[in-house]
Amino acid sequence: MPVRPAIDALPAYVPGARVPAGAAAFKLTSNENPYPPLPSVLMAISDAAADVNRYPDMFALDLLDAVAEHVGGGVTAENVVVGNGSVAVLQHVLAAVVSEGDEVVMPWRSFEAYPIVVPVVGGVSVQVPVTATGRLDLPAMAAAITPRTRAVLVCSPNNPTGPVVRQAEFDAFMAQVPSDVLVVLDEAYVEFVRDPEVADGPAAYAAHANVVLVRTFSKAYGLAGLRVGYAVARPRLARAIRSASTPFGVNHLAQHAAVASLNAQDELLERVEAVVSERTRMVEALRDQGWELPDAQGNFVWFEFGERTVEYAAEATSAGVLVRPFAGEGIRVSVGEPVANDLLVAVAARWREGLPLG
Numbered sequence: 084m085p086v087r088p089a090i091d092a093l094p095a096y097v098p099g100a101r102v103p104a105g106a107a108a109f110k111l112t113s114n115e116n117p118y119p120p121l122p123s124v125l126m127a128i129s130d131a132a133a134d135v136n137r138y139p140d141m142f143a144l145d146l147l148d149a150v151a152e153h154v155g156g157g158v159t160a161e162n163v164v165v166g167n168g169s170v171a172v173l174q175h176v177l178a179a180v181v182s183e184g185d186e187v188v189m190p191w192r193s194f195e196a197y198p199i200v201v202p203v204v205g206g207v208s209v210q211v212p213v214t215a216t217g218r219l220d221l222p223a224m225a226a227a228i229t230p231r232t233r234a235v236l237v238c239s240p241n242n243p244t245g246p247v248v249r250q251a252e253f254d255a256f257m258a259q260v261p262s263d264v265l266v267v268l269d270e271a272y273v274e275f276v277r278d279p280e281v282a283d284g285p286a287a288y289a290a291h292a293n294v295v296l297v298r299t300f301s302k303a304y305g306l307a308g309l310r311v312g313y314a315v316a317r318p319r320l321a322r323a324i325r326s327a328s329t330p331f332g333v334n335h336l337a338q339h340a341a342v343a344s345l346n347a348q349d350e351l352l353e354r355v356e357a358v359v360s361e362r363t364r365m366v367e368a369l370r371d372q373g374w375e376l377p378d379a380q381g382n383f384v385w386f387e388f389g390e391r392t393v394e395y396a397a398e399a400t401s402a403g404v405l406v407r408p409f410a411g412e413g414i415r416v417s418v419g420e421p422v423a424n425d426l427l428v429a430v431a432a433r434w435r436e437g438l439p440l441g
C-alpha cells in the first residue's frame with residue numbers, strides 16, 4: 084500500500100529517555116512538572132473514573148467555560164478549542180488553514196513537533212534559524228513570508244533555547260505580517276515567564292484577528308500524562324479548528340482534571356513559583372561556573388555543545404540525571420526537584436572541565 088511521501092519523510096518525534104525500572108535517576112528530559120497532582124485533582128480524576136463507560140462531553144463545555152474565564156480579556160467559550168494535548172490542537176489549527184503545498188514559517192531550533200505536524204496537514208516547513216542567543220529572529224521570519232505562506236509559528240518562550248518574544252519585537256513583526264497569514268503564538272510555558280517585556284498573548288489575540296494562542300495543561304498544571312491543551316481563536320476560525328478536530332478528542336478524566344486544576348490554580352501557581360526560583364538558583368550557579376546561557380524563561384535550560392552533545396549527555400546519564408540531547412546541537416535540561424538540580428549543577432561543573440571524563 085503506497086504511503087503519502089510527506090508521511091514517509093517525517094522526522095521521528097524523539098521522546099525524552101525514561102528512567103529504567105529499578106534504576107535511580109532523575110528525569111530532566113521532557114519539561115514535566117516534578118510535582119505529583121494535587122489531592123483535589125487526583126480526587127476529580129478518581130471520581131470521573133467511575134463514568135468512563137460513557138463518552139466524554141463532546142464539546143467539553145465545562146472546560147471551555149473554565150478556560151475562557153482563566154484567559155480573561157473578553158474571551159468566551161466560543162473562542163476556545165480544546166484537544167488531546169496542545170500538539171494535537173496545533174495540528175488542528177494548521178489543518179484549518181493550510182492546504183496542500185502551503186508554507187508554514189517556523190523558528191529553528193524550536194519545538195520538535197512543528198516539523199512533524201506541518202507535513203501531516205500537507206504543508207511545507209520553512210525554518211528560520213534562531214539567533215546566537217537562542218532568540219527568535221522575527222525580522223527574518225517576517226522576510227520568509229511568501230504568497231504561499233499560510234501560517235507562522237511563534238514559540239515564546241522558545242523550546243528548547245528559552246528566551247521569550249518581547250512585546251516591541253512582536254509589534255514590529257505583526258506590522259509586517261499580512262492579515263491573511265495566521266500567527267500561532269505557542270505559549271506552552273507562559274506561567275513560568277518572568278521577563279517583564281514579554282509579548283502579551285491575550286492582548287495580541289485581542290488586537291489581531293490573525294493571532295491564535297495555543298496553551299497546555301502539560302507543563303505548569305502538571306497534567307502531561309492526561310493530554311489536554313487549548314487554542315484561543317476568533318469565532319470563525321475557532322469553528323474551523325473545531326471542525327478539523329478529532330471528535331471526543333479530550334477524554335473524560337482529562338476534562339475533569341483540567342477543570343479541577345483551574346479551580347486549584349493558586350496552589351498550582353505556588354508550585355510554578357517554586358520551579359521558577361529553582362530555575363533562578365540553577366542558572367546563577369551555572370553562570371558562576373562560567374556558562375553563558377540563553378535567557379531561561381521556561382522550566383528548562385539550554386546548553387550548546389555542537390558535535391559533542393551526545394558525549395556530554397552520556398556523562399549526565401552516568402551521573403544519574405537524564406537530559407535531552409539534540410544531536411549535533413545541544414542539551415536541554417528541565418528544572419526538576421532541588422536535589423536533581425543540584426546533581427545537574429555538579430554534572431555541569433564536570434562538563435566544564437572538558438571531556439573525556441573518567
Ligand SMILES: *Cc1c(COP(=O)(O)O)cnc(C)c1O
Nearest residue numbers: 168169170194242271299301312
Ligand atoms: C511541551 C510543549 C507543548 C505541549 O505539548 P502537549 O501536547 O500539550 O503536551 C507545546 N508547545 C511547546 C513549545 C512545548 O514545549
